[in-house]
Amino acid sequence: MKTNDVILQTTTKVVFFIIFLFSIHIFFAGHYTPGGGFVGGLLTTGAIVLLLLAFDLKTVQKALPFNFTIMTAIGLLLALGTAAGAIFFNVPFFTHAFDYFTLPLFGETSLHTAIIFDAGVFLVVVGSAITIIQSIGGDS
Amino acid sequence: MINLPLLPIILPFLFAILLLFFKENVRIQRALSLVGVIISLIASFFLLVTVKSEGVLAVTLGSWPAPFGISMVSDMFSALLVTTTLLITLFVVVYSFTAIGEEREKFFYYPAILFMVTGVNGAFTTGDIFNMFVFFEVLLIASYLLIVLGGEKKQLRESIKYILVNVVSSALFVITVAYLYSVVGTLNMADISVKIAEIGQPGIITVIAVLMLIVFGVKGAIFPLYFWLPGSYSAPPVPVLALFGALLTKVGVYAIMRTYTLFFVHNVGVTHEILMVVSILTVIVGCIGALAYFDLKQIIIYNIVIAVGVILFGAAQMNEAGISGAIFYLVHDMLIKGALFLLIGIIIYVTGTSNLRKMGGLMKTHAPLGWFYLIAAFGLAGIPPLSGFIGKMLITQGAFQTGNVLGSIIILASSLIVLLSVIRIFIYAFWGEPVELPKTKRKPYARMMLPTIVLVVLSVLYGVGTEWLIPYVTDATDVLLQPSIYIDAVLKE
Numbered sequence: 001m002k003t004n005d006v007i008l009q010t011t012t013k014v015v016f017f018i019i020f021l022f023s024i025h026i027f028f029a030g031h032y033t034p035g036g037g038f039v040g041g042l043l044t045t046g047a048i049v050l051l052l053l054a055f056d057l058k059t060v061q062k063a064l065p066f067n068f069t070i071m072t073a074i075g076l077l078l079a080l081g082t083a084a085g086a087i088f089f090n091v092p093f094f095t096h097a098f099d100y101f102t103l104p105l106f107g108e109t110s111l112h113t114a115i116i117f118d119a120g121v122f123l124v125v126v127g128s129a130i131t132i133i134q135s136i137g138g139d140s
Numbered sequence: 141m142i143n144l145p146l147l148p149i150i151l152p153f154l155f156a157i158l159l160l161f162f163k164e165n166v167r168i169q170r171a172l173s174l175v176g177v178i179i180s181l182i183a184s185f186f187l188l189v190t191v192k193s194e195g196v197l198a199v200t201l202g203s204w205p206a207p208f209g210i211s212m213v214s215d216m217f218s219a220l221l222v223t224t225t226l227l228i229t230l231f232v233v234v235y236s237f238t239a240i241g242e243e244r245e246k247f248f249y250y251p252a253i254l255f256m257v258t259g260v261n262g263a264f265t266t267g268d269i270f271n272m273f274v275f276f277e278v279l280l281i282a283s284y285l286l287i288v289l290g291g292e293k294k295q296l297r298e299s300i301k302y303i304l305v306n307v308v309s310s311a312l313f314v315i316t317v318a319y320l321y322s323v324v325g326t327l328n329m330a331d332i333s334v335k336i337a338e339i340g341q342p343g344i345i346t347v348i349a350v351l352m353l354i355v356f357g358v359k360g361a362i363f364p365l366y367f368w369l370p371g372s373y374s375a376p377p378v379p380v381l382a383l384f385g386a387l388l389t390k391v392g393v394y395a396i397m398r399t400y401t402l403f404f405v406h407n408v409g410v411t412h413e414i415l416m417v418v419s420i421l422t423v424i425v426g427c428i429g430a431l432a433y434f435d436l437k438q439i440i441i442y443n444i445v446i447a448v449g450v451i452l453f454g455a456a457q458m459n460e461a462g463i464s465g466a467i468f469y470l471v472h473d474m475l476i477k478g479a480l481f482l483l484i485g486i487i488i489y490v491t492g493t494s495n496l497r498k499m500g501g502l503m504k505t506h507a508p509l510g511w512f513y514l515i516a517a518f519g520l521a522g523i524p525p526l527s528g529f530i531g532k533m534l535i536t537q538g539a540f541q542t543g544n545v546l547g548s549i550i551i552l553a554s555s556l557i558v559l560l561s562v563i564r565i566f567i568y569a570f571w572g573e574p575v576e577l578p579k580t581k582r583k584p585y586a587r588m589m590l591p592t593i594v595l596v597v598l599s600v601l602y603g604v605g606t607e608w609l610i611p612y613v614t615d616a617t618d619v620l621l622q623p624s625i626y627i628d629a630v631l632k633e
Contacts (some may be wrong), residue, residue: 036500050566068161070161072160073157073158076160077157077158080153087143090141090142090143091142091199091203092142092199092200092202092203093199093202094141094201094202
C-alpha cells in the first residue's frame with residue numbers, strides 16, 4: 001500500500017536541519033551547562049531516525065553515505081586518543097588541558113581538550129545507534 | 141610512568157578500535173590482534189615487575205584527588221591476574237587462527253575478544269566499585285557478541301538465557317552499589333574500607349555483603365547461582381569457551397575475594413561462614429555434574445564450578461595459607477582451564493563429536509595429544525609437582541589451621557573426583573578400540589596443537605617453578621590480608 005506522506009516528508013526536510021543544528025548547539029553548550037556529546041549524539045540520531053521514518057532506508061543511505069561502523073571506530077579513537085594524550089605528559093589518564101585564546105570573530109574563547117573527547121562520544125553515539133537501527137530495520 | 145596500571149586496559153582497547161577499520165581483511169585482523177595482545181602482554185609483565193619493586197601502584201583518573209576521582213589500583217593480586225589474562229588470550233588468539241573459521245573472523249571476532257579483555261583487565265584493576273560495574277558491563281557486552289556470533293540455533297537459545305541472567309544480576313549489582321553508597325557515602329574502594337572500619341560493620345553492611353556475594357556469585361557461578369553456566373558455556377565454539385571458562389568466572393571470583401578482604405572483614409563469623417558453606421556446596425555440586433555427563437565440554441565446564449568452590453573456600457579462611465593458596469589456585473586454574481579447553485577442542489576436531497561414548501583409541505593415531513592431555517589432567521587434579529598441587533595444599537593447610545576439618549576433607553576428596561572425571565575422558569577417548577575417524581587434515585591439527593602444547597608446558601612450569609613465584613604470591617597475600625597497604629597506596633598524601 002502506498003501511503004500519502006507528503007506532509008511528513010516536507011516537514012521532515014525542514015525539521016531535520018532544525019534538530020541537527022539544535023544538537024550541535026547542545027553539544028557545545030555541554031561545556032558549562034547541561035548538554036554534551038552524548039545528548040547531542042542522541043539528538044542527531046533522532047533527526048536521522050525521523051528521516052528514516054519519513055523516507056526509507058535506501059534513500060537515507062544515499063543521502064548520508066557514511067559507513068556508520070567506521071564512524072563509531074573514529075569516535076572511539078578520538079575519545080581514547082584525547083584521554084590517552086595525558087600519558088605522554090606523564091599526568092594521570094584523562095587529565096584534560098585548557099586555555100584561553102583570543103580568536104577572530106569569537107573574541108576570548110576557552111578551548112578545552114574535553115571538546116575533542118566529546119566529539120568522539122558524539123560520533124560513537126550516532127554511529128552505533130544508526131548501525132543498530134539500520135541492521136534491525138534492514139532485516140525484512 | 142604513573143599511568144602504567146592502565147596500559148593493559150588501554151592497549152587491547154586501542155587495538156580493538158583499530159580492528160574495526162578492517163572488518164573484511166582477515167589477514168590484518170589476525171596480525172593486528174596478535175601484535176596487540178603481545179604488546180599488552182609485555183606491558184603487563186612490565187607492570188608486574190614494577191609492582192614487585194615499588195609496591196601498590198595507584199592512579200586517580202583526571203588528576204582528581206583520590207576519594208573523588210576514579211582510582212585505578214594495581215596491587216600484586218590484580219597484576220598477576222591481568223598478566224595471566226593476557227597470556228591466556230594470546231594462546232586463544234593463536235588457536236583461533238585455525239579453529240574459529242573465516243566467517244566469524246570477518247564479523248568482529250577479534251575486536252570482541254580484545255574488548256572483552258579490556259573489560260576483564262579493567263575489572264581486575266579498578267579501585268572504584270561503580271567503575272567495576274562499568275567494566276563488568278564492557279566484558280559482558282563483548283561476551284554477548286562472542287556467545288551469539290555464528291548464529292547457530294543452540295547459540296541463539298543459550299545466549300538469550302545468558303543475557304537474561306546477566307542483565308538481572310547487573311541490575312542487582314547497581315542496586316547493591318547504591319545501597320552501599322547510601323550507607324557509606326563513597327564509591328572509592330579504599331575509602332569504603334575506611335568508612336566501614338569506622339562504623340564497625342553494622343547489620344546493614346552484612347546484608348550488603350551477602351547481596352554482593354549473590355551478585356558476584358552469579359557471574360562467578362557459585363552454588364546455587366551456577367545454573368546458567370553449563371548450558372550457556374557449551375553453546376559457543378571451543379576458543380570462545382576457553383576464554384569464557386578461563387577468564388569470565390574468575391572475574392566474579394576476584395570481585396568476591398576483593399570485597400571480602402577489603403570491605404567486609406569485621407563480621408567474619410557471618411559473612412565468611414556463609415562464603416565457606418556456599419563454596420563447599422559449590423564443590424559438591426560441581427563434582428556431581430562432572431561425573432554425570434558423557435559430554436567432553438560438560439565435564440570440563442563442571443570442573444570450572446568445582447574450581448570456583450575450591451578458590452572461594454581458600455579465600456574464606458582469611459589466614460595467610462588459605463589466601464595465598466587461593467591466589468595460587470586462581471592463576472593455576474586460569475592456565476589449566478585454558479589448556480584443557482583447547483585440548484578438548486582438538487579432540488572434538490579430530491573425532492567430530494563431543495560424545496565420549498563415540499570415541500576410542502585415539503592413542504594410536506594422536507599420541508602427543510593424549511600425553512599432553514594426560515599432563516593437563518594431572519595438573520588439574522593437583523598431582524605434585526604439577527600446578528594444582530601447591531594451591532590446594534595451601535588451601536587445606538589454611539583450613540586445618542582454622543579448624544575446618546570437614547571442609548578440608550571435602551576439598552581433598554573433590555580432587556579425587558576431579559581426577560576421575562578427567563581421566564574418564566582419557567580412558568574413553570584414548571584407550572580402547574580405535575573408532576573410525578572422520579577425515580581431517582593434519583595441518584590444522586598441528587597448528588592447533590602448537591599454542592596448546594606451549595600453554596600446557598607453561599602450566600607445568602607454573603607448578604615446578606612455584607619456588608620463584610612465592611615472593612609474588614606473598615606480596616599479593618599481604619595486600620589482601622592487610623587492607624591498610626591498599627588504602628594507604630590509594631589515599632596517599
